[in-house]
Structure formats: structure tokens, C-alpha cells
Amino acid sequence: MAASGDSRLAIEILQSCFPALDEAVKEYVEGILTGGLDDFDTVEDLHEAIGNVLVELDPDKTQDDVLEICDRLFCIMKQTDSGIDKNGHMKILTAPVHLGSLAENLDETCEEHSSIWLDRRKNNSSQVDLKKLEKAEAKIKQKQEKRTQQTSTKSNGSHVENTATASQQSSRKDKTDSSSSCKTFDIRLENFDVAYGEKVLLKGADLVMAFGRRYGLVGRNGIGKTTLLRMLANQELRIPSHISILHVEQEVVGDDTVALDSVLQCDTRRYNLMQEEKQINEKLNSGSETDSRLNSRLAEVYHELEVMEADRAPARAGTILAGLGFSPEMQRRITREFSGGWRMRLALARALFTIPDLLLLDEPTNMLDMKAIIWLENYLQTWPTTILVVSHDREFLNAVVTDILHLHTRIIDAYRGDYEAFTRTRNERLKNQQKEYDAQKQYRDHIQVFIDRFRYNANRASQVQSKLKLLEKLPELKPIEKESEVNLRFPECNKLNPPVLQLDEVNFGYSPDNLIFQKLNVSCDATSRICIVGENGAGKTTLLKILLGELEPITGFRIGHRNIRIGYFSQHHVDQLDMSLCSIEVLAAKFPGKPSEFYRQQLGSFGVSGELATRPVTSLSGGQKSRVAFALMAMTVPNFFILDEPTNHLDMETIEALGKALNKFLGGVILVSHDERLIRVICTELWLVKDKTVTVLEGGISEYKKLVEDELAAQN
Structure with a gap:
């Protein structure tokens, strides 16, 4: 008190x-x-x-x-x-x-x-x-x-779940900048630490972002990228209060608000002025009040709305929604009718409409198809404020970002340029650091040999002392901490003779009057590497379920090899993992009776080893959870893979390892993905789902990308 x-x-x-x-x-x-x-x-x-x-x-x-x-x-x-x-x-x-x-x-x-x-x-x-x-x-x-x-919880000694904590060194300059009239929108965080429970994620790190630049935050799974974004959004790391921050992380709550209105309401100043204008007009029309002050205030409201160009807001919101895949009919639907994926798109649309001073995006391409991704790339290239984005999509980063922030070994290194420039610069920097370290080590060893040889020689005592002082003055260089290489290994399987999986004259729909596919004819064998592409809602997931045998055609036939064992992966399987168990217990619950070492070996094949395997699944990052789901899928030793968006939340290194592992796999692969690099590494055949059928594109991903770009150009 x-x-x-x-x-x-x-x-x-x-x-x-x-x-x-x-x-x-x-x-x-x-x-x-x-x-x-x-x-x-x-x-x-x-x-x-x-x-x-x-x-x-x-x-x-x-x-x-x-x-x-x-x-x-x-x-x-x-x-x-x-x-x-x-x-x-x-x-x-x-x-x-x-x-x-x-x-x-x-x-x-x-x-x-x-x-x-x-x-x-x-x-x-x-x-x-x-x-x-x-x-x-x-x-x-x-x-x-x-x-x-x-206080009561702490005094009772009850268990408190691990949460992220931060400590930050502040300077007098920061306080002066935040309180002065000449406020800057640059962000400078110096010498801060971040920990998750007992694990230190960042130690003495610096984060500097210039206003108007677009930053890509990259690093291995579980290293703290999402945690850093959340701490910035929650103001747990001190950022000047005049800087507005918006973090696109959670989907929009479904209610009776129309999708277009949900976006428009983000501009609270415009929304409040519109509501005030409506209330004043109601009072004036009802005749209950005729105060001249109301007329004066109404004129002020109209002037403010005109200055902010409020009449153009619906068109701008509609353009953003259309770019993210919302048709005119969908823009008029209420939000509670949308699935979780579409509500995430709606949350992204609201953020793009609001234009905060700092926009935080965590894997924004996960819920988007190729068309929406290309539109978002073009839209963000002219973004007026600061962006910090976490993404595993290399092509998206190359198209959008102006700088890369590399989170590794508990620090953040900044690089100018896109992701390709970052990889070149970083490799060159590591080579130079290694050369410098090797040269100094060789020089130190040479001096140490002289000291050891003449340490007890009285005639050389002065020279030995001189060499010792020279060693003390040399700057201490540390060896390069190389990140461990990611290796994924799928179990070996026997090759199946063709045909392995085939659909003949298949018609499918949830009712005979509303068909999703008509006269569908596709086939694949043990050497197939097929990627399925198409807009969201075109029927890609439905096609996968028909191939899996989960959905029965109305007419036509699904023909599968009698020995086929399909390994199916989707984000749905990741979400269904028991978060209260550790990774070993997850495998043991699904496939009991094996020794603990067997489960550890299986998890180790997908990069979940050591202490990671004994941690609760809830404490793992999104990419680490995906690896656990891969290990669970591989327990059945499948000879054919159907993978629905397997790269969501995986880091760059793991995606590359996944591509190499699938190329070594002896069975067939059908893949639904928007990751252009993975498609180019794996797939030899492209299926386009459109207009209730499947078309094989001979030109592969390049041909499909050209079709999408031409379609977007025609719309503009």
C-alpha cells in the first residue's frame, strides 16, 4: 500500500x-x-x-x-x-x-x-x-x-504446467523512445532470454526489425519459433505500447456474423462510426430528439468516414476474401457454418484487412491451396508495415521476405535477402568461420609445442613467457556447432505387381443428384509418385477416401491389390494423438506387447530420440508431433503411402529428409501437398482435380502453376 x-x-x-x-x-x-x-x-x-x-x-x-x-x-x-x-x-x-x-x-x-x-x-x-x-x-x-x-496454488505445492518465460534487459534509450513524441515503429529487443520450463530456448539474443521490412523466421522444429511469436504477441517481450501487433494463430469463433461483416468489423474505428451514424439517424428519424448537436455530430461522423474512405472498405474486404478462396456465396455465409480450416482463412483475412504495425504469421500456407498461396505471395509483396512470418515453404519465403532471421543455438542471426540468399550466405559464413578456427588452432598448437619443449629450459625462459602471453592475447574462437542432420527411414517392404490401385468408371456423390466425381478412371502401381492438386473444395480429400476404400462409389469399381497395406497420413491423425502420453506410450497403446527399446528405435527412425521420446506429446512442437504420427503410421509396415499435406509444421531440413526417404521407399506414393519443392523432388505425375474429374498434367507442377497464375491474372 x-x-x-x-x-x-x-x-x-x-x-x-x-x-x-x-x-x-x-x-x-x-x-x-x-x-x-x-x-x-x-x-x-x-x-x-x-x-x-x-x-x-x-x-x-x-x-x-x-x-x-x-x-x-x-x-x-x-x-x-x-x-x-x-x-x-x-x-x-x-x-x-x-x-x-x-x-x-x-x-x-x-x-x-x-x-x-x-x-x-x-x-x-x-x-x-x-x-x-x-x-x-x-x-x-x-x-x-x-x-x-x-498464490494459493503455489502454497499448496500443486503441479504447475511448464510455460514459456522471458527476461529482457531494457535501456534508458528504449524508455525515451517509447515516451517521446517522435515515436519510431522499428523494433529493437536486446539481450533477452526465453525459456520453456527448464529448457532454455534463447540466451542473450537480439532481435531487430526495421519498420516496413518482411522477415522470415526459420529454424529447426522445437527450437522456439512459435513460442517467440506468442511472446511478442502477448507483450511478454517489451515492445513500445504504440506499436499495434496482430498474431494470426487461432481460428475465428463461429457465430451468426456474416463472413464479410466479420472482416469489416476488424476496423473498429470505422465500425464504431458506422454504428454511431446509425444511432443518430434513428433518433433524428423518430423525432425523439432534434438537438442541433446531433446534426453537428452527424456531419462530423460523415466527414470522418469520408476521410478514411469507408465506402471502399467492403470492396477491399471482398477482394481479400476472394483471394483466399471465398466465393461470393461463401462471403455471405455466417461464420459458424465454416470448418476450422476456413475459419483460419477468415482469421488471416481479418489480419490482412486490419494492417497492424507488426503482423505475426505462423505457417500461413498450411490451410491454403496453390491458388490462394500465389495470391497471398503477391499481396504481401506490397505490404506497408512489418511482417514476421514462420513458414516451411521455401518458395513462399523466396517470394515474400526481404530478410531472414535464423534461430539456432539459442541466438538469432539476421541475414539480408530471401531464403536462397540466406542459405548461400550462411554456408559461406560457416566455411569462413571454420577456416578461421582451424587456422588459429594450428597456430595455437604450433606455439604450444614450443612452450612444452622449452618450458624447463632456463635459457629459453623469456621466450616461453613471451609465447604464453601471446596465447593469452589471442581471441578465443569456438568450433562451429553443426546442427545434426535429419534422417527419416521408412520400413522396407515387398514390391507389388501392377495394378496396385485402380478406379474404373467411378461416379461418386453424397446423393445421386449431386455428384462430386463422374466417370473417374485413374490407376497407380508400386513405382508411382503422384501428386494431387486442385483448389480447396474441389474434392481432393474425397478422392483420397475413395482410394482408401473409406467411401463407396455409387457406380463403378475400386480395385486394390490383395496384399496392399496402405499407410495413410493426415493432419487429422496428428490432432488425434493422446497429448497426455509420451511418444513411447503413444506407440505402445496402439501396438502393445513390444519392448520399450523397439518403440524407441521406431521413433528414432523419424528423429524422435533421447529425451524427446519421454516428453509428453503436448510439449512437442507441431513438427515433432508430425514425426510421432509418421512413426505410428509406419508400425504397420505399409507398402503404399497416401499422404495428405504431410509437410504441415515440418521444418526445411525435415521436408528435405522426407523427400529423400520417399524416393528410397519401394512402394507407391500418392501425395496431396502445396509444397512446390517437395513436389518437384518426389512426384513424376500430377493429377488435377477439377470439374468433377481428374486430369493428368504432363507438364507437372510448372504447368499447374502457370494455369493458376493465368487464372489470377484474368480475375484482376
Whole structure:
């Protein structure tokens, strides 16, 4: 609890800044400052509690003005800045200070104080929303209850799940930049640490992002990329409060809001003005109020809407939705009718429409087809603010990013250029570092041989001492920490004689009147490497289920080899893993009766070894969970693979390892993927699902990509 003298000083400052402070607000704020400040860890917490109330008192003050006032109040009550002299000792007042007199005597030209002392305003009327007061009090009460609950949990010694934590070194320059009128939108985080439980993800790392550049964050699975994005989004790493951040991570909650309106509502300023305009017109049309102030305010609202070009917003939102695959009919549907994948697209559309100062994207291409990916690449190339994107799609990174941030060995290295430039520069840098290390080691060894030879020779004592001093002055170079190579190994199987899998004259639909496929004829054998492409909703997953035998054709036949054992992988199987078990227990639950070493060996074939195999699945990264699902699929020793988007959440190295493993696999492969590099490495045949049939493209992925680009060009 703060001292009473400090609280009185804070109230006097508040009254000098807000002459219209009425008794109700004064009692509310005074109650917070005198009794409840311990519940606020930062200035932002205090601003959240009283900021909206203070803004209501003086419409001329901006949120930044109110935040500065809260900062002064917070410093006084916490005794962190105010009242401490340059030697670090508390100042002692020899006489009472009357703040009002000081304010009147200040020189108006003094810039140092003009931002602190504010003139009294003629209008002393107070228009305070009591509902906001009650809402602020409820927030404080909720925070107190949460803190009490956390304290109780710790005191009872109950198990607390591992969460990410961060520590960050701040400088006086950072504080000055965030509070000055010349605010920068560059982001500079220096010497910060991030840990997940006992595992240190980053140690003494630096992250610098210039405003308007597009950064790709790359690194191995489980190294902390997604954790870093979440900590930036949650402000657990200190970023200036004036920088708006939006993290596209969770799907939109389904309700009765139309998809187009869901995007439009993201622009809260436009939405609030539209609502206000509607309410004013209702009052004027009903005749209940004819106040000239309403007409004046309505004119102001119309002017603000015109300045922001609000009439163009629906067209811009529609263009974004169309680019992400929403047809005009889908844009008019309510959000609860969409699946999870489409709601993720809707969340991406909302972010693109909002244009925050820092846009955080985590695997944005996972839920998109090739057409939507190409559109997104083109759209982001002219993005006006800063982007930080985590993606495994090499072609997407090459098309979008201007810089690469490489997370490895608990640090972040920055590289200019796209992903291809990054790989070239990094390989060259590693070679030079290794050469420098080898040369210095050879020089050190040469000197050490001389020291060891003449260490006890009195005639050479001065020379030995000189060599020892030379060794001490040499900079210490560390050997290059090479990342372990990723290897995936699928079990060996016997080759099957053709035909292995075939569809003859197949008609399929969920009703005879609404067919999805008509007269479908496709076949594959043990050497097939087929990629299925097409727009979302064209029927790719339905085709896979017909090939698997999960769906029966209305007419026609599915013919499969009698010895075929299909290994089916999809993101659905990853989501169905028991998150409470470790990876060994997941395999043992599905295939019991084997020794623990057998399960470890199986997991090790897919890069899940050592301590990773004993960790709960819930603590693994998305890519590590996918590897566990691969290991589970391989337990049946399949001789034919059907893989639906297997690269989701896998890092670059694992995708390359997957391509090599599939090329060595003796059975057939049918793949649904939008990863252009993987398709080029594996597939020799391309099936295009379109217009209720399947067409074989002789030109492969290049021909399909050209078709998509021509279609997008025609739409524009």
C-alpha cells in the first residue's frame, strides 16, 4: 500500500491535469491509488483500470496523453522515479509544495515542463460513464482473485504446467523512445532470454526489425519459433505500447456474423462510426430528439468516414476474401457454418484487412491451396508495415521476405535477402568461420609445442613467457556447432505387381443428384509418385477416401491389390494423438506387447530420440508431433503411402529428409501437398482435380502453376 503523502500528491497532479474531475471519479481513482496499486505490475495495468475513465473527462486528450499521466502516477506511487535524486537517495522536502502555484508560475516557453503542467480548461462539466467505472472495478477485482488463486496454488505445492518465460534487459534509450513524441515503429529487443520450463530456448539474443521490412523466421522444429511469436504477441517481450501487433494463430469463433461483416468489423474505428451514424439517424428519424448537436455530430461522423474512405472498405474486404478462396456465396455465409480450416482463412483475412504495425504469421500456407498461396505471395509483396512470418515453404519465403532471421543455438542471426540468399550466405559464413578456427588452432598448437619443449629450459625462459602471453592475447574462437542432420527411414517392404490401385468408371456423390466425381478412371502401381492438386473444395480429400476404400462409389469399381497395406497420413491423425502420453506410450497403446527399446528405435527412425521420446506429446512442437504420427503410421509396415499435406509444421531440413526417404521407399506414393519443392523432388505425375474429374498434367507442377497464375491474372 502506498503512503498517504504519495497518494495526496498523485491526486493533486490528477486534479491539475483534469480540472473537470468530479467527486465520483476522484473517489474511485483515489481508492485505487491508496489501497490497490499493488495489484498493478506495469503502467499498462494502471492505464487499463483508469485510462478510459480519464479519457471521458477530457476529449482533447489522446490515449498517449493519458498513458503519460498514468506513468507519472505509477512512478510516484511505486517510488521508482519520482522523489529520487541523481545519487539514488530519496529527496526530503523542507516545506510543503503547492502544485497549483508552481503551475501558474511556470514559463510557458519551457519545453521541459510544458508537457507536464496542463492549463485549466474553461469547461468544468464532467461526462463520466458510470458503466465504464463499474467495468474497470470488475477488472481489478478479477485480477485480485486471479493473483490470490495463483498464490494459493503455489502454497499448496500443486503441479504447475511448464510455460514459456522471458527476461529482457531494457535501456534508458528504449524508455525515451517509447515516451517521446517522435515515436519510431522499428523494433529493437536486446539481450533477452526465453525459456520453456527448464529448457532454455534463447540466451542473450537480439532481435531487430526495421519498420516496413518482411522477415522470415526459420529454424529447426522445437527450437522456439512459435513460442517467440506468442511472446511478442502477448507483450511478454517489451515492445513500445504504440506499436499495434496482430498474431494470426487461432481460428475465428463461429457465430451468426456474416463472413464479410466479420472482416469489416476488424476496423473498429470505422465500425464504431458506422454504428454511431446509425444511432443518430434513428433518433433524428423518430423525432425523439432534434438537438442541433446531433446534426453537428452527424456531419462530423460523415466527414470522418469520408476521410478514411469507408465506402471502399467492403470492396477491399471482398477482394481479400476472394483471394483466399471465398466465393461470393461463401462471403455471405455466417461464420459458424465454416470448418476450422476456413475459419483460419477468415482469421488471416481479418489480419490482412486490419494492417497492424507488426503482423505475426505462423505457417500461413498450411490451410491454403496453390491458388490462394500465389495470391497471398503477391499481396504481401506490397505490404506497408512489418511482417514476421514462420513458414516451411521455401518458395513462399523466396517470394515474400526481404530478410531472414535464423534461430539456432539459442541466438538469432539476421541475414539480408530471401531464403536462397540466406542459405548461400550462411554456408559461406560457416566455411569462413571454420577456416578461421582451424587456422588459429594450428597456430595455437604450433606455439604450444614450443612452450612444452622449452618450458624447463632456463635459457629459453623469456621466450616461453613471451609465447604464453601471446596465447593469452589471442581471441578465443569456438568450433562451429553443426546442427545434426535429419534422417527419416521408412520400413522396407515387398514390391507389388501392377495394378496396385485402380478406379474404373467411378461416379461418386453424397446423393445421386449431386455428384462430386463422374466417370473417374485413374490407376497407380508400386513405382508411382503422384501428386494431387486442385483448389480447396474441389474434392481432393474425397478422392483420397475413395482410394482408401473409406467411401463407396455409387457406380463403378475400386480395385486394390490383395496384399496392399496402405499407410495413410493426415493432419487429422496428428490432432488425434493422446497429448497426455509420451511418444513411447503413444506407440505402445496402439501396438502393445513390444519392448520399450523397439518403440524407441521406431521413433528414432523419424528423429524422435533421447529425451524427446519421454516428453509428453503436448510439449512437442507441431513438427515433432508430425514425426510421432509418421512413426505410428509406419508400425504397420505399409507398402503404399497416401499422404495428405504431410509437410504441415515440418521444418526445411525435415521436408528435405522426407523427400529423400520417399524416393528410397519401394512402394507407391500418392501425395496431396502445396509444397512446390517437395513436389518437384518426389512426384513424376500430377493429377488435377477439377470439374468433377481428374486430369493428368504432363507438364507437372510448372504447368499447374502457370494455369493458376493465368487464372489470377484474368480475375484482376
